[in-house]
Amino acid sequence: MKFSALVFLALFFGATTGLNAQYLDHMSKQLYQPSDLKKDIDLVQSTLEKEHPNLYLYISKKTLDFKFDSLRKTLDKPITPIALYIKLQRVISSIGDGHLTVEIDYSKFTPQDIVFLKKPSLQHPIYQFGYYVNGKRLFITKNLSADSTIGRGSEILSINNVPIAKLIDTLNSYITGDGYNTTYKRFLMNNAGLFAERYRFLFPEKVPLNISLQSSGSLREIKLEPRLEKGFDSIGGTPPPTTEYKKLTADSNIAYLKLRTFYNPPNFVGYQYIFDDIERRHLKTLIIDLRGNTGGEIFWAARILSHLFDTPKYIFRLPDEIKHQKRLYDNPKIKAWIDKISMSEYQMVYPYSFTFKGKVYLLIDGGSFSASGLLASNLKGQKNVTLVGEETGGSKNIWTAGVHKSVTLPHSQLLLKYGNIPAYFGDITNIDGRGVMPDVLINYQIEDYLAGKDLEMDWVMKDIEKNKLGKQL
Numbered sequence: 001m002k003f004s005a006l007v008f009l010a011l012f013f014g015a016t017t018g019l020n021a022q023y024l025d026h027m028s029k030q031l032y033q034p035s036d037l038k039k040d041i042d043l044v045q046s047t048l049e050k051e052h053p054n055l056y057l058y059i060s061k062k063t064l065d066f067k068f069d070s071l072r073k074t075l076d077k078p079i080t081p082i083a084l085y086i087k088l089q090r091v092i093s094s095i096g097d098g099h100l101t102v103e104i105d106y107s108k109f110t111p112q113d114i115v116f117l118k119k120p121s122l123q124h125p126i127y128q129f130g131y132y133v134n135g136k137r138l139f140i141t142k143n144l145s146a147d148s149t150i151g152r153g154s155e156i157l158s159i160n161n162v163p164i165a166k167l168i169d170t171l172n173s174y175i176t177g178d179g180y181n182t183t184y185k186r187f188l189m190n191n192a193g194l195f196a197e198r199y200r201f202l203f204p205e206k207v208p209l210n211i212s213l214q215s216s217g218s219l220r221e222i223k224l225e226p227r228l229e230k231g232f233d234s235i236g237g238t239p240p241p242t243t244e245y246k247k248l249t250a251d252s253n254i255a256y257l258k259l260r261t262f263y264n265p266p267n268f269v270g271y272q273y274i275f276d277d278i279e280r281r282h283l284k285t286l287i288i289d290l291r292g293n294t295g296g297e298i299f300w301a302a303r304i305l306s307h308l309f310d311t312p313k314y315i316f317r318l319p320d321e322i323k324h325q326k327r328l329y330d331n332p333k334i335k336a337w338i339d340k341i342s343m344s345e346y347q348m349v350y351p352y353s354f355t356f357k358g359k360v361y362l363l364i365d366g367g368s369f370s371a372s373g374l375l376a377s378n379l380k381g382q383k384n385v386t387l388v389g390e391e392t393g394g395s396k397n398i399w400t401a402g403v404h405k406s407v408t409l410p411h412s413q414l415l416l417k418y419g420n421i422p423a424y425f426g427d428i429t430n431i432d433g434r435g436v437m438p439d440v441l442i443n444y445q446i447e448d449y450l451a452g453k454d455l456e457m458d459w460v461m462k463d464i465e466k467n468k469l470g471k472q473l
Contacts, residue, residue, distance in 0.1 A: 023108045023413075024116055027081045032411050034075035037084050040409040041072055044088065044102075044416050047407055048095075053333040053422045054400045058096030058179050058433050067091045081412035086201045088414070089174045096433060098178040098369060098394055099401045103415045105408065117232040124200050125209045125224035131156075131195045132449055133186050136165035138195070139446045140213075145224060153450050154215040160203075161210070171198040177393065179433020183366030184393025191292065191367060245274045253282070254464065258289040259304070262296025262371045271300075272352070275307045279354040286356055287460060289363045291389060295370025302349050305378055308385075310355045312348050315378050317424040319343075325428045334422060359467075360385045361460045364438060369393035370401060376436040377426050386463075388456045389442050392435035397426030 045068045048055055056064070071091055088102045129150075130142030138156045156164055168189075175194060177184045189195040206226040213220050242265070244258035255278050278286065288304070302315060319338045323329050329338065364376050364387055373394035379385045380396070402421025409416065442455045 022110045022112055023105075024113050026413065027085075027104065029080060031078035031080060032084075033078055036411040037075055037079065038072050040084065040412050040414070041068060041088070043407065043409060044068075044092075047416060048100075048418065051405070051420045052097070052100070052400060052418060053331065053337060053420065054097065054398065055095065056331075057398065057431065059094055064091075064095065067094055081414060084412050085414055086174070089176075089201070093173055093176045096177070096179045097400055097418075098176050098181075098184060099399060099404070099419045101176055101417050103417055105413060105415045108413065119231045120228050121231060122206055122226050123229040124204070124206050125226050126196045126199045126203075127229075128224055128227075129156075129196075131189070132446060133168060133189045133195060134444070134446060134449075136168055137446075138164045138168065139449075141450065146227075147222060150213070150222065151215055153446050154213050155446075157212040157214055157219075159199075159209055159211050167199075170202065171195060174198045174201060178369075178395040178399055178435070181366075181391065181393060181395065181433065181435050183391045183435060184369055185366075187292075187366035187369075187393055242268070243271070243274075245277075247281075247283070248287075254285045254287065255281075255283045256287045256289065259293050259372070261293055262298075262300040264296070264300055271303055271307060275352065275354055275356060278356060284358040285361070285464060286358060287361045287363065287457075290368045290372045290376060290392075291363050291365040291456070292367035293369075293372035294367055294393070295372055298347070298371050298374065301371040301375040302347060304375060305349045306352045307354070308356055308360065308379065308382075309349060310351050310357065312350050313378075314346055314348055315374065315425060316346060317428055318346065322424055322428065327431065328424070328428060337422065357384065359464075361463075362387045363456045363460070364389040364392050364436065366390060366393045366435075368436075370399065373399075373436060374423075374425055380436055386440065387436065387438040388440045388459055389438050391437055394435055395426075395433060396436040397428055397431055398422065398424050 055061075068091060071087055074087065082104075085102060085104065092100060092102050128143075128145040129140050130144075132139045132141045140150060140154045140156065141152055143150045143152065158164060159167060171189070171194075172182065172185050175185045175188055175198065185194075189198075208226070209224040211222050211224060213222060240260060242259070242261050242263065244256075244260070246256050248254045248256050255274075257274060298315075305313070305315065319341060322334070322338050328334050360379070360382070362376060362379055362385055364372075368376055368389075369392065373392045373396065376387065376392050377396045380387060399419075400422050401419035402423070404417055404419050406418075407416045408414075440459060442459060444453075444455060448455060
């Protein structure tokens with residue numbers, strides 16, 4: 001069973017109970033000697049040096065070695081595995097690989113751990129608000145505190161005298177992402193609760209938070225006290241379907257396709273029925289929504305492309321192309337991989353019997369990561385495709401994924417998870433570490449977010465109407 005990181009960490013440092021919460025006790029209470037935890041760090045570093053082909057794509061070996069050495073030097077007294085987890089996060093995030101993580105091993109949770117998580121415990125006050133990060137600003141989207149006068153949309157200026165801009169920069173350094181991209185980190189802060197979680201990482205003490213607020217032009221100071229809250233509730237709602245397809249209106253020729261993930265269930269029939277229906281109805285416009293799609297199996301992203309390309313195409317750069325990129329091919333690990341790879345391992349996308357040739361609008365945001373970023377990268381520049389939204393979360397050119405491996409660190413029992421297969425699919429002569437840029441940039445303000453507006457869809461519908469009127473003139 002895997003819990004959301006937000007719920008898990010909200011309870012992870014909870015009050016001690018009489019229960020034998022075995023794995024949680026190990027992670028949060030058992031102290032390990034620095035010599036043992038340094039061995040765990042050594043294993044992380046040596047594994048990445050051996051296995052990770054793009055380890056020094058965005059950080060030099062000298063700088064990364066310095067970060068690992070500095071981390072070892074901070075271990076001057078016994079600490080818990082969760083404390084090492086926090087320290088490792090910052091080093092791992094500096095590498096610039098969104099597929100590389102250090103994680104808690106949720107598979108080790110015991111029945112006693114589950115019972116522990118369900119018990120009420122004293123909660124950190126940071127969880128009494130919902131948050132929306134917009135650039136270097138922070139707004140309240142949900143108020144769960146005892147003070148009902150704090151309205152949605154209030155802006156937090158500082159927490160315990162730390163300015164929010166500085167705090168956001170600090171928390172970002174504890175979140176992994178591709179290259180120099182920031183939209184994926186902001187997506188995780190806003191949609192996976194990572195602002196509160198990472199704050200708790202750095203400031204775990206359950207002490208009152210002094211918060212400076214601005215609301216309706218007025219400044220005020222508030223104090224959030226820790227309080228007793230109920231524990232984890234395993235009863236959740238039914239997740240939405242991975243794929244949603246519909247006509248926007250009964251009399252329109254516009255199709256809308258929402259792809260929430262490329263991890264589809266075993267009984268998933270694929271996308272053929274969707275494009276068969278588009279062909280049968282002679283629909284002229286297709287809106288593909290990749291917002292919040294953090295990836296999955298490349299197979300399914302390639303299947304979408306097979307309905308949009310009318311000639312066979314490789315979705316990755318071929319070995320001969322990589323050999324001519326000195327920065328990559330000079331890397332011994334990449335050279336060894338390229339020299340031994342067979343062309344049969346390269347996936348060719350073959351067109352489906354019907355390929356859509358009408359107008360395509362692709363909606364993207366910082367949550368469009370991994371396989372969905374690959375899809376966006378391959379569609380970028382197509383004459384009939386317009387990308388609307390914000391920069392995708394993953395790199396537009398390169399990532400390291402494939403079949404993920406994991407290594408259990410022997411003392412802390414943390415999991416190091418990483419991909420060891422490099423994928424090159426964009427402009428490999430210009431490795432800039434940014435995502436796929438939209439053709440039409442959409443910026444949200446807090447008022448738009450609170451009102452539940454869909455600015456991307458608003459722009460698309462206006463553009464469709466404008467083009468329709470243009471053809472009538």
